[in-house]
Amino acid sequence: MGCKNVMVYVETAEGKPVNVGLEMLTAAKDIAEKVTAVVIGADAASAAATAISYGADAAITVDAAEYNTEAYAVIxxxxxxxxxxxxxxxxxxxxxxxxxxxxxxxxxxGCVTDVIGIKEADGKVVLTAPLYGGSIYSDAVVDGSVAVAIVRGGVFKKAEPEEGKQGEVTAETVEVAELKAKIVNAVQEISESVNLEEAEIIVAGGRGMGSAENFELVKELADLLGGVVGATRPAMEDGWVSRAHQVGQSGKIVAPKLYIAAGISGAIQHVSGMIGSDYIVAINKDEDASIFDVANVGIVGNAIDALKIMIEEVKKMKADE
Ligand SMILES: Cc1cc2nc3c(=O)[nH]c(=O)nc-3n(C[C@H](O)[C@H](O)[C@H](O)COP(=O)(O)OP(=O)(O)OC[C@H]3O[C@@H](n4cnc5c(N)ncnc54)[C@H](O)[C@@H]3O)c2cc1C
Known part of the structure; x- marks a missing residue:
């Protein structure tokens, strides 16, 4: 094993662990003898039990007020x-x-950010992170008695939860001195809520969809499949869909089970955001489009026609159910 003990901070949202927190437990188990989840917040005990069922050997809980970077860093x-x-x-x-x-x-x-690979080599932990927008990958081994890895979401797979799994849970108290900054009010942005990061099916459209009207086909197929709409930057810039749907280097990093890419060329800035998808179906009229290099299934043809056929077929399947 590369390490004896890895501590995984399992962030929570509304009292429940966020996906990346549970995904990191899988990665940690591959390199460590003992994986300890750290859960901070008001309802830490229940999230700690969830972390244990997803693979943590033990958990530490700390009762604390709402998230505050300064306070949580001290803890x-x-x-x-x-x-x-x-x-x-x-x-x-x-x-x-x-x-x-x-x-x-x-x-x-030492700290490595945007980690997308964690492995052991010669008894050391090697952390892989993309550079230059994902064009190359760098492997880092961090010297020193402790290292911090900031891990990208959607890269590692959550384990199957093991119901009733036992693990030691220790409640700790950490005194946090006077904070330099206090959150006096949290205002929720009024924007379209798009949960691309946790979606299992994404139907994404690019400039090749040609118009806002054609882009409606992307939305229709996503709806029918119970999925979420994704988009390239040009599709967003043309106003066919809001920025919340953009996938890629300056958008969201996604890892669905199915990613359908319609009229998308496969630029590295887009692919770096969706390469973690389990199964990629690409539709492009250009047989040399680089999206086909990462696709499991490639359809060479008009994306508008292909989406119309897919929509009809899904409707038929649903009618037969
Ligand atoms: C710093 C930086 C950050 C960026 N971040 C992002 C990002 O986060 N996300 C992102 O997506 N991009 C990002 N980009 C932009 C990126 O470089 C590409 O320009 C973009 O991804 C291309 O989008 P596209 O595939 O929709 O368009 P294009 O590259 O123009 O491709 C359109 C494709 O559609 C095909 N096509 C045309 N008509 C049809 C049809 N009728 N049927 C089927 N296929 C058809 C064409 O053959 C072509 O392959 C970024 C760029 C920079 C410089």
Missing amino acids: IEALAKKYAPEMVFVGGTTNGKDLGARVAAKLKA
Whole structure:
């Protein structure tokens, strides 16, 4: 094993672990003798039990108020100093990116961000991260007694939960001194809520869809399949769909079971966001389009015609059910 003990910070939303928190447990188990989940918040005990069912050997809970980067960094720093893990994993969510970097600074630890690969080689843990928008990958081995990895969501697969799995849960108390910044009010942005990161089916359209009207076919197929609409940057820039649907380097990183890419060329900035999909179906009229390099099934032809046929077929299947 590359490590004796890995500490995984399992972020929660509304009291439940977010996917990347549970995904990291899978990665940690491959390299560590003991995986300890850290859950912070008001209802940490139930999320800790979930983390154990998804593979953590043990869990540490800390009762704390709502998320505050400064406070949570102090808590994780204290736990890392007390339990001395060789690695601390933090999920690459909006808060996690901020938190992980602060924890690393407090621990004076090396930190690798946007980690998409974790393996053991010659008794050391090797962390893989993309560079230059995913054009190349770098492998890093971090020196020192502790290292922090900020792990990209959707890359590792959650384990099947094991009902009733037992693991030691330790409740810790960490004193957090006066904070420099206090959150006085949290305002929820009024925007379309699109949960692309957790979607199992995504139907995505690119510039090749040609118009807002044609893009409706992407939306119709996504609806019929119970999936979510994805888009390339040009499709978003043309106003066919809101920014919340953009997949890629400057959009969202997704990992559905099925990704249907219609009229998408396969630029690296798009592919880097969807390459983690289990099964990719690409439709493009250009047989040399680079999207076919990453597709499991490629359809060379007009995406508008292909989507219309798919919609009809799905409707027929549903009518027969
Ligand atoms: C810093 C940076 C960040 C970026 N971030 C992102 C990002 O997050 N996400 C993203 O998507 N892009 C991003 N881009 C843009 C990216 O480089 C590409 O320009 C973009 O992904 C291309 O989108 P597209 O495939 O829709 O369009 P195009 O590259 O124009 O491809 C359209 C495709 O449709 C095909 N086509 C045309 N008509 C039809 C038809 N009727 N039927 C079937 N196929 C058809 C064509 O053959 C072509 O392959 C970024 C770029 C930069 C520089």
